[in-house]
Amino acid sequence: MHTVASRTRAWEPEGQRAPSCSTPPPAAPPRLARRRLAATLALALVSAGAGCSREGDGHPPPARTPEPTARQEPVAAGSQAAAGKEGDAAPAAEGAAAAGKEGDTAGAPAAQRPKMNVLVISIDSLRADMPWNGYERDIAPTLTAFEKKAVSYTRHYAISSYTSMSVGGFLAGRYPSAVDRSGYFFGNYPDSVVMFPELLQKAGVRTMSAHAHFYFDQKAGFRQGFDVYEIVPGLSADNTTDRNVTSPGHLELAIKMLSDKANTSGTFFAYFHFLDPHDVYMTHEGIEPFGKRARDKYDGEVKFTDMHVGKLLDFVAKQPWGKDTAIIVTADHGEAFGEHKMYRHGFEVWDVLTHVPLMIHAPGGITPRRINVPRSSIDLAPTILELTGAPPEPSFPGTSLVPELYGASAEPRDVIVDLPRTSDNDRRRALISGQHKLIAYGDDDAFELFDVVADPGETKDLKREQAAVFEAMKAIYRERSAAIKDVCPKNTAKLKGKKKNKPC
Ligand SMILES: [Zn+2]
Numbered sequence: 463m464h465t466v467a468s469r470t471r472a473w474e475p476e477g478q479r480a481p482s483c484s485t486p487p488p489a490a491p492p493r494l495a496r497r498r499l500a501a502t503l504a505l506a507l508v509s510a511g512a513g514c515s516r517e518g519d520g521h522p523p524p525a526r527t528p529e530p531t532a533r534q535e536p537v538a539a540g541s542q543a544a545a546g547k548e549g550d551a552a553p554a555a556e557g558a559a560a561a562g563k564e565g566d567t568a569g570a571p572a573a574q575r576p577k578m579n580v581l582v583i584s585i586d587s588l589r590a591d592m593p594w595n596g597y598e599r600d601i602a603p604t605l606t607a608f609e610k611k612a613v614s615y616t617r618h619y620a621i622s623s624y625t626s627m628s629v630g631g632f633l634a635g636r637y638p639s640a641v642d643r644s645g646y647f648f649g650n651y652p653d654s655v656v657m658f659p660e661l662l663q664k665a666g667v668r669t670m671s672a673h674a675h676f677y678f679d680q681k682a683g684f685r686q687g688f689d690v691y692e693i694v695p696g697l698s699a700d701n702t703t704d705r706n707v708t709s710p711g712h713l714e715l716a717i718k719m720l721s722d723k724a725n726t727s728g729t730f731f732a733y734f735h736f737l738d739p740h741d742v743y744m745t746h747e748g749i750e751p752f753g754k755r756a757r758d759k760y761d762g763e764v765k766f767t768d769m770h771v772g773k774l775l776d777f778v779a780k781q782p783w784g785k786d787t788a789i790i791v792t793a794d795h796g797e798a799f800g801e802h803k804m805y806r807h808g809f810e811v812w813d814v815l816t817h818v819p820l821m822i823h824a825p826g827g828i829t830p831r832r833i834n835v836p837r838s839s840i841d842l843a844p845t846i847l848e849l850t851g852a853p854p855e856p857s858f859p860g861t862s863l864v865p866e867l868y869g870a871s872a873e874p875r876d877v878i879v880d881l882p883r884t885s886d887n888d889r890r891r892a893l894i895s896g897q898h899k900l901i902a903y904g905d906d907d908a909f910e911l912f913d914v915v916a917d918p919g920e921t922k923d924l925k926r927e928q929a930a931v932f933e934a935m936k937a938i939y940r941e942r943s944a945a946i947k948d949v950c951p952k953n954t955a956k957l958k959g960k961k962k963n964k965p966c
Contacts (some may be wrong), residue, residue, distance in 0.1 A: 479802045577729055577851025578825055579787040582842075584735040585767055586625065587760075587807060588793035590618075590817040599752060601739075601765045604772035605791060609821050612791075613828055613867050617836045618820035620795045624808035624879050625675075626682065626840070628794040629735070633657040633684055635843030635858040637880040637946050639891075645951025645966075647886035651683030652952075653879065658843040658855065659687025659731065665852035668730040672715040674708035674737040688733075690719055706747070709738045709770035717777050726783050729850050736771065739763040739797070741806050788824035788849050792839060801919065811879045811892045811901060813914055820830060824849065828867045836877040836894045837863070859945070880944055882951070883966065888959030893939040898924075900935040902943070904959055911935060 591597045594609040595616065622632035626649035627638040629685035632653065634641045635658045651657075659669045670690035674701040678684055685691045694711040716734045719725055726730075738744070743759030745751060746766040752758040771791075778784045798804035801814045806817070820837065822828075822845075840860035847854055848862045866872040875895065881890040893900045897915035902908075911932045912920040925932040951957070952965035957966055 465612070474559075479689040493662045516819075524675055571801075576786070576826060578849055579726070579730045579783060580732070580790065580846050580849050580864045581787055582790045582792070582846070583771055583774065584629075584733070585764075585771070585791070586735060586737045586740045586798040587795060588739060588764065588819060589796040589814065589959070590616075592764075592819060599761055601752075601761045602768040604775065605821075608789075608791060608823065609819075610776065611829065611830050612789075612821035612823040613863075614832045615820040615837050616832050616834045618792070618818055618878050619838045619877050620793065620818045620861065621839045622818050622879065623795050623811050623815040623890075624881075625794050626677065627881060627884075629678075629684065630682075631880065632794070632839055633686075634841060635732045635840075635855060635860065637840065637859065637878065639880050639948045640946050641866070641883040641950060643951045645883075645884055645957060647884050648677055648682070649884070650681050651686075653683070653686060655683065655686070657684075657686040658847060659686070659733075659856075661847060661855055662731050662850060662852050663687055663689065665791055665847075665850065666728065667850045667852060668725050670719045670721065670725050670730065670954070671735075672712055674706065674712050674942045675704060675736050675740075690722075690725060692719070704740050705742055705744065707738060707744055709767050710738055711771055712736055713770045716774055726781070731846060731850060734774070736767050736792070738767045741797075745754065755799075756805070760797065760799070783816040786825055788822065790820070790822045790842065790846075791843070792820045793818035802937055808880075809887045809890075811890045812920055813918060814898070816879050816892070817914075822867055823864065824867055826868070830839050833866065835872050835874045836896075837875070838877040838879070840878075857901065876938060876942055878946070880946065882948075883957045883959055884951070885953075885956050886958060891939075891943060893935060893942055895935060895938055898935055900932075900933060900939050902939060905961065905964065906940075906943070909936060909939075 503630040504947065507679040545888065552676070592602050593606045594614070595604075599608075620628045620870045622628040622638055624647075625869070626647065630641060630649050630651050631638040634655050638649070642652050642655050659671075662669050669687045669688045670685075672692050672694065673684075674697070675678075676693070676697055679693050694706075694708045694715060694717050695896055696711070697706050697708070712734060716732070720732060739760060741756075741760075741764050743756060743758060745762055748768075749762045749766050775789070777785060781787075795807045796805050796813075796815045796818055798812070798814045802810065802812050804810060804812065804815070818839075820839070823830075838860070840858075841863050842860070844854060844858050844860045846852075847866055848864045854862070861875065877894040879890075879892040881887065883889040888904055891902045891906075893902075896911050899912045899914045899920070901910045901912070903910075909925060909932070910920075910923045911925040911928065912919060912922070912925060948966075954960065954966045960966060
């Protein structure tokens with residue numbers, strides 16, 4: 463068995479750990495009622511000047527390409543005044559325009575929609591800056607075409623910033639800080655954790671999954687709830703990097719599982735996590751080289767993976783159950799190429815590490831459109847439960863995206879990114895609310911504030927310049943963060959950054 467230290471080398475990103483956050487955090491503001499918080503924030507945002515509307519989340523980041531007129535555009539103006547009417551949630555900026563174009567099932571109550579299969583295609587380390595968002599290289603023709611017929615989220619966040627915390631949170635339907643776990647960088651989740659595929663099984667949904675890294679095998683705890691679970695064969699378990707080329711084997715496994723009538727004769731959930739864009743970035747025969755820099759090679763990995771995803775989607779389209787299958791494409795985290803002096807992923811919660819694609823195509827007349835309000839993968843478990851016809855799980859903090867897939871308004875919501883303290887990283891947490899993002903360091907010892915719409919690179923900390931916004935964001939953060947019922951991991955002795963007077 464590998465030691466923790468050597469195991470963490472395998473996926474441990476390098477680069478500078480924390481930005482300068484030496485300023486002691488100001489005293490916590492008094493706890494305010496939700497409504498008052500909203501009013502405070504609205505006032506602060508107004509005073510912060512132009513471009514600081516609470517509905518900034520209705521504006522796509524400036525680097526993105528203009529959207530085709532057929533796709534829904536958010537209502538950008540005129541909604542700020544109503545911001546106080548529903549807590550801190552700004553009024554709906556999405557959905558209304560598109561709803562009218564929808565087919566018969568648009569906005570229909572859940573009971574009227576047929577239950578369907580769900581296929582999740584997750585791509586490790588897939589950043590948000592992809593061709594459909596204006597990235598100049600044609601590195602993902604399959605996904606770019608898929609995005610056009612999907613509901614696509616332009617401000618979607620992973621639950622955390624590296625695999626074990628993000629995938630653990632996804633499968634548990636909860637923030638990783640609230641889930642029993644080992645405390646190691648390569649997190650292990652015990653059988654006591656209820657994973658949402660277990661709920662699917664109880665509802666009679668067949669569940670299957672394939673993975674392409676040794677971490678996903680026994681110890682992670684991710685097999686829970688899967689009827690069929692396989693690892694791409696022949697992987698080398700190198701502790702220092704991942705040189706396996708796995709998309710071909712992964713595709714083969716996926717097609718094998720989906721060709722088995724025992725898996726597809728009834729409603730099913732299939733989860734495939736393609737890994738090739740994960741470092742080290744390899745070159746592939748048949749994929750033109752983009753250059754020698756890390757990003758160049760990464761782009762080749764994305765194109766290679768996209769080609770295999772294309773083959774999987776082609777296969778699905780030809781199956782008798784293909785038309786009854788919802789397809790969700792997303793990523794467990796992003797990837798850094800020198801931003802914030804970071805490379806690869808993990809350790810921090812910058813947007814390059816946590817802002818990822820999410821696009822969903824589903825049968826029954828969804829409205830392809832872009833939704834520009836912030837969302838999180840915490841919403842995926844409730845969404846998949848609803849799509850497959852399984853009962854909702856009231857303890858899950860996420861919100862099903864199903865109504866908005868079928869044309870309902872996409873209401874603004876706050877997003878939390880949660881990186882628990884582990885053997886290799888101190889605690890980080892972020893609140894994304896409207897256009898702003900507040901990053902909390904350690905045990906909320908220090909904060910930074912960014913306008914991620916105006917400044918998607920998070921280059922300018924606004925906490926002094928926009929002090930009122932900063933105070934309001936901290937108040938919302940404290941409320942949202944307190945709603946996460948933190949549990950200490952099993953192993954607390956070596957948690958990085960743990961204070962002596964804290965249990966974990
Ligand atoms: Zn990952």
